[in-house]
Amino acid sequence: MTHSTDVIVVGGGPAGATASALIAKAGYQVSLLEAQAFPRFHVGESLIPAVNLTLERLGVLDRMNDYRFPNKHGVQFFSPKGPGRPFYFSEATDPRMHQTWQVLRSDFDAMLLDTAVANGVTTFMGTRALEALRDGDRVTGIRATNGHGEEMRFDARVVIDASGQGGVVAKRLSRRVGVADLENLSVFAHYSNAHIDDGIDAGSTLIFRLDTKSWLWFIPLPDVVSVGLVAPSKAIWSFGDEPESVLDNAIAACPHLMQRLEEASRTTDVHVARDFSYVAQDEGGEGWLLAGDALGFIDPVYSSGLFLAVHSAELAADAIDAAFKAGGDPRFDGYAGAYRSNWDRFLSIVRAYYTEGFHFGPIAKNAEGRQGLVDILTGDVGTPSADRVAKEIAATLAG
Numbered sequence: 001m002t003h004s005t006d007v008i009v010v011g012g013g014p015a016g017a018t019a020s021a022l023i024a025k026a027g028y029q030v031s032l033l034e035a036q037a038f039p040r041f042h043v044g045e046s047l048i049p050a051v052n053l054t055l056e057r058l059g060v061l062d063r064m065n066d067y068r069f070p071n072k073h074g075v076q077f078f079s080p081k082g083p084g085r086p087f088y089f090s091e092a093t094d095p096r097m098h099q100t101w102q103v104l105r106s107d108f109d110a111m112l113l114d115t116a117v118a119n120g121v122t123t124f125m126g127t128r129a130l131e132a133l134r135d136g137d138r139v140t141g142i143r144a145t146n147g148h149g150e151e152m153r154f155d156a157r158v159v160i161d162a163s164g165q166g167g168v169v170a171k172r173l174s175r176r177v178g179v180a181d182l183e184n185l186s187v188f189a190h191y192s193n194a195h196i197d198d199g200i201d202a203g204s205t206l207i208f209r210l211d212t213k214s215w216l217w218f219i220p221l222p223d224v225v226s227v228g229l230v231a232p233s234k235a236i237w238s239f240g241d242e243p244e245s246v247l248d249n250a251i252a253a254c255p256h257l258m259q260r261l262e263e264a265s266r267t268t269d270v271h272v273a274r275d276f277s278y279v280a281q282d283e284g285g286e287g288w289l290l291a292g293d294a295l296g297f298i299d300p301v302y303s304s305g306l307f308l309a310v311h312s313a314e315l316a317a318d319a320i321d322a323a324f325k326a327g328g329d330p331r332f333d334g335y336a337g338a339y340r341s342n343w344d345r346f347l348s349i350v351r352a353y354y355t356e357g358f359h360f361g362p363i364a365k366n367a368e369g370r371q372g373l374v375d376i377l378t379g380d381v382g383t384p385s386a387d388r389v390a391k392e393i394a395a396t397l398a399g
């Protein structure tokens with residue numbers, strides 16, 4: 001079976017759904033291959049407000065409240081000594097970013113994929129991309145297999161790899177540059193009957209530090225909360241022998257979290273995810289580009305993953321539109337410069353979080369520093385205040 005189209009997108013997660021919807025909106029033919037059946041479970045449930053801008057562009061911002069997704073007004077960090085002052089997005093510079101949502105990914109991702117279909121994208125569910133088809137350096141399509149084991153061939157002018165951390169095309173065409181000391185693992189599950197704060201704090205993300213390298217998240221979702229541990233891959237099994245005991249023991253080691261889960265029951269299996277930070281050396285080439293986790297990934301302590309994923313998808317869609325309008329053979333080297341700037345900025349504050357003796361407190365004490373930190377936490381990382389804070393952090397880290 002051979003199909004021909006303008007653009008093939010591998011992966012129907014937030015990056016693939018966003019890119020394909022926007023490319024179809026611009027008037028091109030798009031086919032999207034997704035290995036799994038939707039809805040499907042996925043980690044990564046806390047949005048930061050900069051995602052709102054992409055949701056607005058996709059025309060789905062008004063639908064977010066239909067899913068009972070908790071409104072997220074801020075984030076609060078706990079040290080082993082106790083809670084820090086919460087950061088509220090209402091303090092952010094851009095009023096479009098004064099709140100966002102915590103999302104059940106099965107619903108959120110299905111909603112984005114439905115939006116792609118509504119824009120004219122043809123989806124091939126249960127279809128797994130196997131490799132990129134190439135003519136010399138140029139990528140010309142994808143070889144795939146469907147749920148019946150039949151081989152399929154998709155010819156396209158451009159291939160986007162949005163297949164997540166697996167990066168089926170990315171791993172062949174580019175090299176992943178890892179970040180030393182951010183080789184973490186995560187174990188996580190959902191719980192019912194947790195104690196949730198009242199009022200504006202009810203939907204906040206809570207981050208509980210265990211030690212310099214390990215922390216737990218608490219993310220309120222419809223009817224349940226998501227709780228996860230992030231720790232160095234070499235050290236995480238010191239908490240226990242199995243994912244269940246690792247998570248139980250980590251929670252037990254954190255009294256401020258434990259008191260919220262005293263009457264709670266686990267409603268899912270305990271999942272394990274690789275949590276290594278990396279970015280692709282090459283973001284694209286002749287006839288291909290990478291988006292979302294296939295392009296890069298940063299430790300989730302600031303919930304930046306979905307923002308980076310949908311932002312890269314927007315850049316990819318715009319680059320393809322521009323290349324098609326320009327004519328000739330489309331090339332995408334260097335298309336994601338703005339993504340790399342955002343990735344770098346998040347990396348610097350992620351590094352600060354994991355640096356022994358580094359404290360955000362002194363920065364947050366003065367008004368401008370606090371403004372800059374809030375802007376970064378919303379994903380509005382290029383404001384003058386965010387720039388100043390990022391430089392201050394970089395200078396402190398450099399010693």
Ligand SMILES: Cc1cc2nc3c(=O)[nH]c(=O)nc-3n(C[C@H](O)[C@H](O)[C@H](O)COP(=O)(O)OP(=O)(O)OC[C@H]3O[C@@H](n4cnc5c(N)ncnc54)[C@H](O)[C@@H]3O)c2cc1C
Nearest residue numbers: 011013014015035044046129163164186292293300305306
């Ligand atoms: C422990 C952890 C916690 C996180 N917490 C947060 C958080 O709180 N907030 C946040 O914003 N981000 C978080 N993230 C990051 C977030 O999950 C990702 O950045 C986001 O899911 C990336 O979206 P994506 O579309 O690139 O990839 P994905 O969402 O992974 O989607 C990729 C899709 O491609 C499909 N696919 C894979 N291989 C193939 C193939 N060969 N053929 C066809 N289809 C294929 C998959 O089935 C999948 O549906 C977290 C990540 C981890 C590991």
